Amino acid sequence: MERLYTISAYTENHPGVLHRLTATLTRRKINIESLTVSETEHRGISRFTIVVRTTPSLISKIVKQIDRIIEVVHAFVSEDNDLIFREIGLIRVAADDKNKRPEIEELAHRHGAVVTYATDSSLIVEKTGEEDDINSLFLLLEPYGIREFIRSGRIALRKSSETRELGSPSGKGEDIGAATVDFQQR
Amino acid sequence: MEISGSEALWRALLNEGVEMVFGYPGGAIMPVYDALYDFADDIKHVLVRHEQGAVHAAQGYARVQGRAGVCMATSGPGATNLVTGIADAMLDSVPLVCITGQVSADLLGTDAFQETDVIGITIPITKWNYQVTTAAEIPEIIAKAFYIAQRGRPGPVVVDITKNAQLEMLDFEPVSIQGIKNFDPNPSLNIEYVEQAVEAIKESDRPMILCGHGVLISQCESEVIDLAERADIPIACTLHGLSAIPSGHSKYVGMLGMHGNYGPNLLTNESDLLIAIGMRFDDRVTGKLDKYGIKAKVIHIDIDAAEIDKNVAATIPINADAKTALQAMLSLVEKAERPEWFARFAECAEKEFSTVIDAETNPTEGGIRMAEVISRVSELTGGEAILVADVGQHQMMSARYYKFKYSNSWITSGGLGTMGFALPASLGAKAGAPERKVVTVIGDGCFQMTIQELGTIAQQNLAVKIIILNNNYLGMVRQWQELFFEKRYSFVELENPDFVKISEGFGVEAERVSTRDGLMTSLKRMLDSDGPYVLEIVCEKEENVFPMVPSGASVSDIRLE
Numbered sequence: 001m002e003r004l005y006t007i008s009a010y011t012e013n014h015p016g017v018l019h020r021l022t023a024t025l026t027r028r029k030i031n032i033e034s035l036t037v038s039e040t041e042h043r044g045i046s047r048f049t050i051v052v053r054t055t056p057s058l059i060s061k062i063v064k065q066i067d068r069i070i071e072v073v074h075a076f077v078s079e080d081n082d083l084i085f086r087e088i089g090l091i092r093v094a095a096d097d098k099n100k101r102p103e104i105e106e107l108a109h110r111h112g113a114v115v116t117y118a119t120d121s122s123l124i125v126e127k128t129g130e131e132d133d134i135n136s137l138f139l140l141l142e143p144y145g146i147r148e149f150i151r152s153g154r155i156a157l158r159k160s161s162e163t164r165e166l167g168s169p170s171g172k173g174e175d176i177g178a179a180t181v182d183f184q185q186r
Numbered sequence: 187m188e189i190s191g192s193e194a195l196w197r198a199l200l201n202e203g204v205e206m207v208f209g210y211p212g213g214a215i216m217p218v219y220d221a222l223y224d225f226a227d228d229i230k231h232v233l234v235r236h237e238q239g240a241v242h243a244a245q246g247y248a249r250v251q252g253r254a255g256v257c258m259a260t261s262g263p264g265a266t267n268l269v270t271g272i273a274d275a276m277l278d279s280v281p282l283v284c285i286t287g288q289v290s291a292d293l294l295g296t297d298a299f300q301e302t303d304v305i306g307i308t309i310p311i312t313k314w315n316y317q318v319t320t321a322a323e324i325p326e327i328i329a330k331a332f333y334i335a336q337r338g339r340p341g342p343v344v345v346d347i348t349k350n351a352q353l354e355m356l357d358f359e360p361v362s363i364q365g366i367k368n369f370d371p372n373p374s375l376n377i378e379y380v381e382q383a384v385e386a387i388k389e390s391d392r393p394m395i396l397c398g399h400g401v402l403i404s405q406c407e408s409e410v411i412d413l414a415e416r417a418d419i420p421i422a423c424t425l426h427g428l429s430a431i432p433s434g435h436s437k438y439v440g441m442l443g444m445h446g447n448y449g450p451n452l453l454t455n456e457s458d459l460l461i462a463i464g465m466r467f468d469d470r471v472t473g474k475l476d477k478y479g480i481k482a483k484v485i486h487i488d489i490d491a492a493e494i495d496k497n498v499a500a501t502i503p504i505n506a507d508a509k510t511a512l513q514a515m516l517s518l519v520e521k522a523e524r525p526e527w528f529a530r531f532a533e534c535a536e537k538e539f540s541t542v543i544d545a546e547t548n549p550t551e552g553g554i555r556m557a558e559v560i561s562r563v564s565e566l567t568g569g570e571a572i573l574v575a576d577v578g579q580h581q582m583m584s585a586r587y588y589k590f591k592y593s594n595s596w597i598t599s600g601g602l603g604t605m606g607f608a609l610p611a612s613l614g615a616k617a618g619a620p621e622r623k624v625v626t627v628i629g630d631g632c633f634q635m636t637i638q639e640l641g642t643i644a645q646q647n648l649a650v651k652i653i654i655l656n657n658n659y660l661g662m663v664r665q666w667q668e669l670f671f672e673k674r675y676s677f678v679e680l681e682n683p684d685f686v687k688i689s690e691g692f693g694v695e696a697e698r699v700s701t702r703d704g705l706m707t708s709l710k711r712m713l714d715s716d717g718p719y720v721l722e723i724v725c726e727k728e729e730n731v732f733p734m735v736p737s738g739a740s741v742s743d744i745r746l747e
Contacts, residue, residue, distance in 0.1 A: 012368065016305055016306075016309065016315070016317075019306060019309050020309050023309055023310045027310065060495070061492070061495070061496055064491050064492035064494075064496075065492045067491070068490065068491065068492050070313065070314045070334055070366070070368065070369050071314075071368070072368065073367075073368045
């Protein structure tokens with residue numbers, strides 16, 4: 001049975017690392033649901049958050065193959081209930097009818113979203129949350145007319161540093177300073 | 187001291203102990219070749235005839251030397267011609283440092299003359315790769331390349347150097363690397379698993395050692411033998427594990443895999459404990475996975491964590507260097523005797539001998555048989571040669587019938603199955619082990635894939651003994667077509683050129699033999715000759731390799747005929 005997994009990988013910040021990482025997925029024809037990369041609190045170390053849908057047996061093999069990449073400091077996989085995760089959705093809603101604007105703003109506000117930009121003809125609503133929250137708001141705004149919609153990739157932190165780390169071989173990831181620091185305790 | 191990037195490259199290679207480089211010059215690597223002119227006394231450069239030859243030669247060299255082979259090519263087509271060998275080295279864990287020239291950094295991405303994205307192309311087939319765009323990076327990157335290629339599970343590394351970096355000046359300081367952040371080549375041994383493994387061996391009635399390439403890489407042949415002798419365990423080798431254990435050793439029971447020996451395959455499914463050492467449960471070894479080792483617990487010793495549980499779930503995973511793991515096990519393992527278990531192997535060996543081996547190796551009528559040639563070569567060399575084999579029926583026959591006396595004496599393309607591997611690999615092997623006899627066995631199809639390297643062999647006067655087993659067929663494909671495609675022989679028959687004339691044209695002594703009566707004399711003449719020698723042996727046209735585990739079948743469904 002395929003399930004949703006979030007792979008987190010700390011890597012050196014070099015060109016080519018993205019290619020190497022995704023190659024481990026593409027060779028098994030696994031589609032990436034979302035991908036986010038940014039520098040961490042440690043200079044020169046990036047963090048990849050990759051969401052994929054695959055089977056439990058494959059995910060552990062893939063993570064081991066990612067973990068053995070030279071530029072990868074440490075990689076592990078988590079499931080949604082182990083994570084705090086967020087995405088950002090930006091929704092451009094039609095607002096030619098000025099009378100509808102307060103309604104849209106009110107709707108956004110009730111759902112923890114904000115109107116971040118307005119033009120003569122549209123409003124841009126920004127919503128941060130889990131995928132489902134953003135989708136719900138999208139559906140509610142749909143009747144007003146959606147002009148454009150974009151959602152970021154997922155960013156995620158483990159709720160606990162004790163989360164089971166599938167496919168994290170012993171040896172690697174220890175004694176490497178930066179990435180194994182227990183972020184929870186900092 | 188200010189020197190050019192090119193000179194720094196050679197100094198960095200010298201610093202890594204490099205004595206020999208296989209390569210081919212071209213536009214984007216000309217500054218490096220210009221600098222080499224001044225280092226010709228320190229480093230031997232072997233000019234091949236095609237870059238694929240360079241990379242396979244470097245593989246052969248690496249295999250006999252137990253350290254990274256170095257090859258060199260220009261940008262664009264030079265670099266892409268390396269690709270097959272790099273992929274081959276990746277699958278077979280061969281340490282390589284491949285240096286490619288690249289267009290100047292300011293031209294990158296502009297579709298400049300002979301520009302290809304070598305880094306992008308080689309990402310999936312390298313352990314690591316890196317593009318150097320400034321001269322200052324060269325000393326450290328070369329040191330890092332060797333460290334990564336050789337440590338842990340070995341593999342190929344590509345260093346792509348832009349032309350401007352070759353020309354720029356830098357202040358050179360030799361770099362030596364003790365370790366790399368994030369890369370732990372020697373995972374620490376979990377002693378708990380070692381104890382579990384020892385306990386499992388004690389409880390087992392029918393254990394079996396699966397000896398892989400990792401045993402040779404880790405140089406723990408004697409530890410494997412100690413374990414087998416003390417706990418009385420049969421040893422079977424994978425294709426790449428061959429020669430780690432002398433073929434005549436009392437605990438050695440033969441080769442695993444599709445064309446391996448009858449006993450090791452059949453009894454895999456009777457064994458109650460598989461002790462896999464430095465092997466990766468390739469599909470050619472396991473056959474149908476869910477019918478593999480059906481009664482067995484699995485101890486899997488491998489330095490690469492990603493190999494453990496990849497194909498076969500390990501009951502006891504030991505992610506460590508094989509030598510370290512075995513030494514720890516040996517201090518705990520108890521003596522045992524398992525005569526009944528060994529008797530099962532002896533029965534199987536007897537059955538295989540009477541059904542297959544005897545007829546294959548000692549025929550009295552018909553054309554010359556491949557197995558017969560290998561057996562005679564084995565006898566004439568006393569099993570002391572380095573045997574290099576290409577890919578196909580002749581490869582399986584070589585693997586099956588050569589009786590190895592010394593470790594590290596078998597070189598072939600296993601994982602990738604690269605036809606054309608053997609001729610260049612054998613020249614690299616001979617260059618790396620000049621004191622040893624190197625015999626290479628090649629099919630008529632394979633020979634024509636890298637035949638141009640006869641030129642390199644002649645120019646370097648490398649005394650490689652080249653046997654062409656010529657049946658005018660792509661034999662293995664023909665065998666499959668016969669057995670599984672109703673004898674529909676689709677594009678497998680070759681009308682071959684005159685291999686003797688061709689070899690002589692290259693300046694290599696050559697002869698052809700097609701009768702059993704002449705075989706021994708010809709083989710002796712070849713082996714006794716001083717220089718390189720091509721012996722074309724005209725073989726029986728439609729031989730099949732047996733035993734065989736049909737593709738997709740269980741190892742215990744191995745067919746003897």
